[in-house]
Amino acid sequence: MTSAVALNQVSCVFHAGGKTVQAVDGVDLDIRAGEFFTLLGPSGSGKTTCLRMIGGFTLPTAGSILIHGEDMTHRPPYARPVNTVFQDYALFPHMSILDNVAYSLMVRGVERSEREKRAHELLEMVRLPDAARRRPAQLSGGQRQRVALARALINRPGVLLLDEPLGALDLKLREQMQSELKSLQRELGISFIFVTHDQHEALSMSDRIGVFNKGRIEQIATPAELYERPATRFVAEFVGAANVLSGAGAQTLTGHDNAMIRPELIRFGAEPGARARVTVAEAQYFGAFWRLHVASIEGTRLLADVPTSAAVPTVGQSAFLHWDDGAVHALGAA
């Protein structure tokens, strides 16, 4: 089966003001048909540049991009079978919502009655049937987001690119849109390539995630794999809370040179069989759990999430830490 989108050794170098910036550095990606794939990384890590290269807005300086098995490395955006939901939605302010949604059909010469019928269907799909006659400025951020989605989907693209589409929404709306986007993607059965810097968003929505750091991909994996078995220290720290240990502290506590333990896998308990003796330096209440910052006698600092059902921890108290052998995940060097 050919993949929906494939990047082969793609690089992108920007020259700005005499400086050279390697935005993307030799990235290989293989996104399957019907997959929800997330490009995750901090700002400036190259994830958006990667998406823009798939959309055709930025051209790679090396490597090739295949869409549905066809080389599209240097095709202009209007000749690519992908559509984009932009971060700022990029709705046309001078057009009605209906004309915005029907734009793609309009430029392809589809007759007015036909394209408006299609646009109404799409507005129905994103649950905005009454907005057709309004202007983008009259809609809320969440509604504009839906219009941008309808506009990008009207051509039934095989691949939809989403550039941090939920970044401008408040938390409640963002969580609602996350589940809506996910179910929409499942219903349509098309590939979503989703850019975000929010690891919660990435974990909860994606089939697979590619983690970007400094223009390179650190790891491509399913959310569970990424969380439980991060390939590098960067991934371990970027995705979820983590105790990343290295050096002497790591050796005494875990028997590895570099290792990671998720805070929720650490338990408080009695002295027999304890892995470490620590004192509580700080306690943060998170509702579902207490996050404790603890320090061992050797000076190693750890995070431990303990259930709120247990006794209320006090700062300065000493405790014994326990964890199963499986809780320790050895990391590669660096």
Next chain:
Amino acid sequence: MSVASLAAANPAPSLSDRLSTLIFSRRGLLPALLIVPPLLWFGVIYLGSLLSLLANAFFRIDEYSGTVVREIGFANFVAIFSPANLDVALRSVTMAVAVTLACIGIGFPIAYYMARYARGSGKALLYVAVMLPLWSSYLVRLYAWKLLLAKEGAISWLLSALGLQWLLDGVLAVPVIGGSSLSFSPLGTFIVFVYMWLPFVILPIQAAIERIPGSCLEASADLGAHPAQTFRKVIVPLAMPGIAAGSIFSFSLTLGDYIIPQVIGNSTLYIGQVVYRQQGVAGNLPFAAAFSLVPIVVIGVYLWLAKRKGAFDAL
């Protein structure tokens, strides 16, 4: 603690303190203070003079004494429609339309480049280049153009040096726009008009294009629009408020100018010159007032048409 230090710790509010508190606590006060003086200026000086102009247009001049007779009548407006005056009005409007189209045609690409491609010092340099002419006197530039366009002037010399004298002669031989030399032809008037008003057209268009989000152009391409379609469906409609503003400048400035056609061009008259002569040499202020309403009406119609065409929808 002494009484004096108590007073210093809690002094009576000064006048400026009380004024600040007043302005802060009354929401509408500051905007009112900001808008009233300019509103008075506009209302009394600007609109007042315009209304007195309008009133004057209904009066008439006593042919023997040359004094203004304050009787309401429509003779001045009828006189506008005399063949000679209508000819002047029509010529002026045609010139204004031609100048406006040329200014947009030349100005748009420059404005587009300034807004979308120019960066840093290059952009600053372009701004200076566009505005530099406005820093020197209008009359100096006008007479400079007279020298450039003259029969023995630089342009004629350059063309003959390039062996293109025949081209200039051919253009000058064209009936309506030609003449004995560029500086004595309507074509010369046109060239100078375009030069004079170009900055006023470039700057508003540039501002309008700069406000178009780059992502809108990318979205258009993403949705399958070719560059030409993006230009027609997105760039032009969104730049339209700027184009309309710029065209109002070039259109109204051309209609109102009386110096350029006097210095450069043949002896055919434009509205501004007729108004100037009527109020000056002929002393017929009422007719001058009536005739100067022509540009106002024409621009009013132009704005109305522009609005109906949706030029201001993107505002």
